Amino acid sequence: MRKFVFRRLLQxxxxxxxxxxxxxxxxxxxxxxxxxxxxxxxxxxxxLARIRANWGLDQPLIVQYFYWLGNVLRGDLGTSYLSGQxxxxxxxxxxPATLLLMIPSFxxxxxxxxxxxxxxxxxxxxxxxxxxTVLSFIGMATPSFWLGMMLMxxxxxxxxxxxxxxxxxxLLSGGWFVHMxxxxxxxxxxxxxxxxxxxxxxxxxxxxxMLEVLDQDFIRVARAKGLPERVVVFKxxxxxxxxxxxxxxxxxxxxxxxxxxxxxxxxxxxxxxxLGVIAIFQRNYPLIMGIMxxxxxLIMLGNLLADIGYALVDxxxxxxxx
Amino acid sequence: xxxxxxAILALLVFLIGCSAxxxxxxxKAINLPDPSQADLEGRLVLGLGxxxxxxxxxxxxxTTSSAVEGTIFSGMTKVNEKLEIVPDLAKSWEVSPDGKTxxxxxRRDVTWHDGHxxxxxxxxxxxxSILNPKINSVRxxxxxxxxxxxxxxxxxxxxxxxxxxxxFAPFLVRSGMSIIPKHILSDKDINRAxxxxxxxxxxxxxxSKWVSGDHIKVVRNDDYYLxxxxxxxxxxxxxxxxxxxxxxxxxxxxxxxxxxPKDYKRMKALDGINVFEFDALTYAYLGFNLANPKFADKxxxxxxxxxxxxxxxxxxxxxxxxxxxxxxxxxxxxxxxxEVAKYPYDPDKARGxxxxxxxxxxxxxxxxxxxxxxxxxxxxxxxxxLKKVGVKAKIRVMEWSALLKIVNxxxxxxxxxxxxxxxxxxxxxxSFSIWHSSQYPRGFNFIDYDNPEVDRLLVLGRxxxxxxxxxxxxxxxxxxxxxxxxxIFLWYPKAVVGVSERVGGLSKPGxxxxxxxxxxxxxxx
Numbered sequence: 001m002r003k004f005v006f007r008r009l010l011q012x013x014x015x016x017x018x019x020x021x022x023x024x025x026x027x028x029x030x031x032x033x034x035x036x037x038x039x040x041x042x043x044x045x046x047x048l049a050r051i052r053a054n055w056g057l058d059q060p061l062i063v064q065y066f067y068w069l070g071n072v073l074r075g076d077l078g079t080s081y082l083s084g085q086x087x088x089x090x091x092x093x094x095x096p097a098t099l100l101l102m103i104p105s106f107x108x109x110x111x112x113x114x115x116x117x118x119x120x121x122x123x124x125x126x127x128x129x130x131x132x133t134v135l136s137f138i139g140m141a142t143p144s145f146w147l148g149m150m151l152m153x154x155x156x157x158x159x160x161x162x163x164x165x166x167x168x169x170x171l172l173s174g175g176w177f178v179h180m181x182x183x184x185x186x187x188x189x190x191x192x193x194x195x196x197x198x199x200x201x202x203x204x205x206x207x208x209x210m211l212e213v214l215d216q217d218f219i220r221v222a223r224a225k226g227l228p229e230r231v232v233v234f235k236x237x238x239x240x241x242x243x244x245x246x247x248x249x250x251x252x253x254x255x256x257x258x259x260x261x262x263x264x265x266x267x268x269x270x271x272x273x274x275l276g277v278i279a280i281f282q283r284n285y286p287l288i289m290g291i292m293x294x295x296x297x298l299i300m301l302g303n304l305l306a307d308i309g310y311a312l313v314d315x316x317x318x319x320x321x322x
Numbered sequence: 323x324x325x326x327x328x329a330i331l332a333l334l335v336f337l338i339g340c341s342a343x344x345x346x347x348x349x350k351a352i353n354l355p356d357p358s359q360a361d362l363e364g365r366l367v368l369g370l371g372x373x374x375x376x377x378x379x380x381x382x383x384x385t386t387s388s389a390v391e392g393t394i395f396s397g398m399t400k401v402n403e404k405l406e407i408v409p410d411l412a413k414s415w416e417v418s419p420d421g422k423t424x425x426x427x428x429r430r431d432v433t434w435h436d437g438h439x440x441x442x443x444x445x446x447x448x449x450x451s452i453l454n455p456k457i458n459s460v461r462x463x464x465x466x467x468x469x470x471x472x473x474x475x476x477x478x479x480x481x482x483x484x485x486x487x488x489x490f491a492p493f494l495v496r497s498g499m500s501i502i503p504k505h506i507l508s509d510k511d512i513n514r515a516x517x518x519x520x521x522x523x524x525x526x527x528x529x530s531k532w533v534s535g536d537h538i539k540v541v542r543n544d545d546y547y548l549x550x551x552x553x554x555x556x557x558x559x560x561x562x563x564x565x566x567x568x569x570x571x572x573x574x575x576x577x578x579x580x581x582x583p584k585d586y587k588r589m590k591a592l593d594g595i596n597v598f599e600f601d602a603l604t605y606a607y608l609g610f611n612l613a614n615p616k617f618a619d620k621x622x623x624x625x626x627x628x629x630x631x632x633x634x635x636x637x638x639x640x641x642x643x644x645x646x647x648x649x650x651x652x653x654x655x656x657x658x659x660x661e662v663a664k665y666p667y668d669p670d671k672a673r674g675x676x677x678x679x680x681x682x683x684x685x686x687x688x689x690x691x692x693x694x695x696x697x698x699x700x701x702x703x704x705x706x707x708l709k710k711v712g713v714k715a716k717i718r719v720m721e722w723s724a725l726l727k728i729v730n731x732x733x734x735x736x737x738x739x740x741x742x743x744x745x746x747x748x749x750x751x752x753s754f755s756i757w758h759s760s761q762y763p764r765g766f767n768f769i770d771y772d773n774p775e776v777d778r779l780l781v782l783g784r785x786x787x788x789x790x791x792x793x794x795x796x797x798x799x800x801x802x803x804x805x806x807x808x809x810i811f812l813w814y815p816k817a818v819v820g821v822s823e824r825v826g827g828l829s830k831p832g833x834x835x836x837x838x839x840x841x842x843x844x845x846x847x
Contacts, residue, residue: 031724033723043383043460044464044765046764047460079514082376083375083518084515084518090534093534149565149566157573163573165567165575168533170367171365265566266565266566268536268561278372278373281721281722281723
């Protein structure tokens with residue numbers, strides 16, 4: 001097992017270089033550059049050309065890439081163009097707010113979807129299963145901005161129970177408990193919106209995986225042995241049906257870091273999604289590359305964790321033994 | 323069974339929809355609080371549409387950053403409600419008879435927020451930093467006239483002299499640049515300084531806190547030279563979504579938000595919110611690439627102008643919150659003149675002129691930037707109006723930087739035929755960078771407009787110091803440009819802003835904004 005993990009970690013290095021190379025060149029294929037956004041008749045294009053040169057954007061792309069790579073190897077992710085702040089600083093500044101929203105959403109989603117999917121599969125075509133199916137499809141088809149806005153109008157404007165936007169109330173004074181409750185109150189609406197919208201996906205996966213397993217011979221054998229249904233479902237079937245879910249969980253890991261742009265925009269949540277998408281609009285290359293590098297590492301780690309997770313849930317899978 | 327379920331769900335969705343549905347729209351009068359009710363511990367919360375990138379006035383390029391900077395920093399001069407330039411850090415100034423030497427006498431009672439005294443050295447340092455090519459300031463060429471920089475000198479501790487290579491009227495407006503502190507920045511790399519995140523200025527409010535992407539807080543500067551500000555704090559809350567900003571205003575979480583035309587009536591009827599509408603210093607236009615043979619003939623452009631019903635356009639899109647435009651200026655500008663050819667809507671005349679120009683069939687593509695709903699709608703209406711005179715206009719909606727990349731392409735021919743855009747105008751009417759033939763292809767005259775008489779007048783306009791003389795010169799420029807129709811001028815928009823009724827001390831609604839005298843703004847408890 002240890003050998004397996006080590007080998008996989010070593011594979012990260014060429015992968016990261018490949019990914020960064022592709023991102024770097026694809027990013028530069030998009031028309032425009034960070035100074036192109038400034039269309040103000042009072043600003044002379046000569047100034048923009050000078051600033052481009054100060055940023056090194058007048059160099060050939062390949063030179064720019066190796067310059068970037070050299071800095072990264074020395075632990076310097078570069079400086080964000082517009083703010084002049086280190087990229088790492090800007091990313092780390094947004095990370096807590098992102099995780100604060102994404103991790104609870106992820107956990108709540110799993111806590112709801114796995115039992116829901118299992119029950120749907122066990123009671124296939126029952127009234128319960130139909131309700132879950134219909135709700136899943138409604139959840140899938142609902143645009144996040146619409147649902148977010150409706151919840152906001154209902155709970156913040158009409159009922160006045162919850163704050164509409166932001167992560168904190170800057171006017172609030174009090175101790176850490178008051179502030180924690182304030183953040184929780186601010187989290188409710190974005191969290192609810194996000195959770196409702198992501199319920200559908202995993203529920204459907206879990207239901208399908210469970211159905212497939214329940215149809216297999218060993219389940220029939222287990223039932224034939226006279227095991228109680230609960231043991232059959234949760235001990236024999238669920239453990240096997242979790243494998244595809246582990247894959248999806250592993251793949252969701254980078255999304256936890258990447259944030260949710262639309263939800264963050266509507267609820268003015270200061271997360272990574274907004275930072276990243278706006279960096280792309282602004283062609284803030286160092287910041288885009290920094291975020292990309294973080295996501296790439298997380299995607300790879302997510303896959304690795306999923307692989308390790310397989311071994312934990314599936315007794316048939318063991319690594320490092322021949 | 324699922325059928326009944328779907329029905330119930332549909333009903334639920336409908337009910338949620340209804341709770342947020344249309345309400346009664348009744349016009350309501352402006353209701354401003356009296357200064358005697360001011361809460362001296364009051365805090366004002368303003369909404370910002372985007373994140374702030376940097377709090378250093380010589381580096382920032384976005385309006386959100388400058389909105390915050392306006393409360394922290396001050397310049398030698400500033401603009402008043404009537405858009406006149408008035409003293410701020412400078413008590414007074416003099417211009418030599420040849421218009422080249424400007425001498426500013428500075429206030430002696432100003433200190434930086436860290437207690438350090440403000441002097442002429444700070445002013446000279448600020449302008450020299452802007453002129454330093456290594457510093458990423460987009461304002462550098464504002465202080466370079468025909469390739470020669472303006473020379474700034476401290477004559478004594480409180481007197482600054484600026485020597486211009488030649489007379490240059492727009493310099494007065496540009497003297498209002500916010501001043502940054504020499505004692506903090508002189509040995510720093512200004513592009514990357516920590517200062518840009520924790521600024522120190524001379525303005526009415528001191529920087530206090532910056533939570534990235536969430537909010538920025540500034541607190542009262544008790545030693546402000548124009549008197550103690552009435553607000554204890556201002557919080558700038560970042561809310562990127564326009565609709566969410568309105569909801570936040572309705573829910574009382576912010577005190578001010580811009581209002582798009584679609585929400586105007588609803589917001590105007592709401593209790594607790596004052597809605598102000600005022601002219602903005604901008605205009606929108608349909609610009610033609612004159613380097614393209616399709617638009618080289620003036621008669622074609624004039625025909626298209628006759629084919630466009632601007633009144634209808636403005637009525638449909640803005641519901642009265644804009645007026646048709648005819649000149650490259652704005653009615654609130656002191657130099658505005660509407661004594662220009664207006665090409666009133668006349669489709670027959672349009673067809674006649676096209677025939678006269680020998681054009682049987684005209685087809686072209688208009689670029690429009692994605693996300694600007696007004697311009698996107700305008701493009702569709704223009705398309706339909708032009709269709710009535712047999713002109714086929716296609717619309718191409720493009721992402722902003724991709725569109726700018728095309729129009730700003732420094733190597734002609736530029737790859738566009740027509741573009742729907744707008745200009746925000748400066749306080750000075752100088753429009754050299756938009757109309758002078760030297761500003762093509764590397765400049766904002768990206769449509770290749772070339773009229774020698776306009777060129778001459780543009781230079782005359784910026785080198786003449788007398789305001790009345792300048793007014794006449796600009797009237798002539800507008801007349802010539804409007805006759806040529808290199809752009810079809812479309813509309814002058816109005817800015818619409820909703821402000822909570824608890825906010826008072828606002829300045830007269832105008833392009834300079836409602837919070838011009840921010841130290842006099844107050845809130846009631």
